[in-house]
Amino acid sequence: MTNTPKLRGMANVSFWAEDMKAAKEWYTKLLGVEPYFQSPDPDNPAYLEFRIGDFQDELGIIDKKYAPQAASLTGTGGATLYWHVDDVAAMLEVLKGLGAAEYEPFTERGVNWFTASVVDPFGNIIGLIHSPHYKEIWNSIHSA
Template sequence: MIPSAVLVHVPDVEKGLEWYKKAFPEAVPIYHSDIDFTVLDLNGFSIEIVQADEKVGAGKSGSVIYWYVGNLSAALAHFEALGAYLYRGPMEIESGLSMCQVEDPFGNLIGLRGKAT
């Protein structure tokens, strides 16, 4: 099995999509007109910004996807400049890497993992 997508639940899809486009500038927006839905394609992996509802709300409640970054400090500064804030860490882990979590403006967590240079 290979991961293919992450669904990020937000209270306002339009605002969420605009924020995530800035947060992941290398992702390519792909519009699916048949279902009126835009996904952000990141090297074949889809970041899908979807409407939070009564079954799955926005916010932190368990699973966190970690993104590998070449420079953890620079990545953290990038997300903070967009309005995310440091939620947990940074903390040292294996092989000279560090990790942290940031909280997006919608209450969701984004994990970052990489060299703490």
């Protein structure tokens, strides 16, 4: 059998922030947990990492001064990572209540399929999705 290169799943998504202390406070409030890893230390973080969600996905926040030189970090981020939630409309309101700006309004995409997105106070896009596919995978893993 040949070992063929393939994408095996999201290992980490990283966002950028100029004010790391404010980012730590905002994301801790949003996620309801403290970062499990902070470097170089909790008082002066240049990198924060949270484990969140059903699969303990890694969300990293990196000080913007460490961005690759070629990165264009002016304005809102480019790609949107969608996080599965049970109620997109309710989570959209939670995020807006924390100061995030609506980027994409609540949109029905199909039967029991909804999306929305916001821009956090640091210019990163947070996508929200309720996807029947996510639920199918979750159920198949947990019904065995």
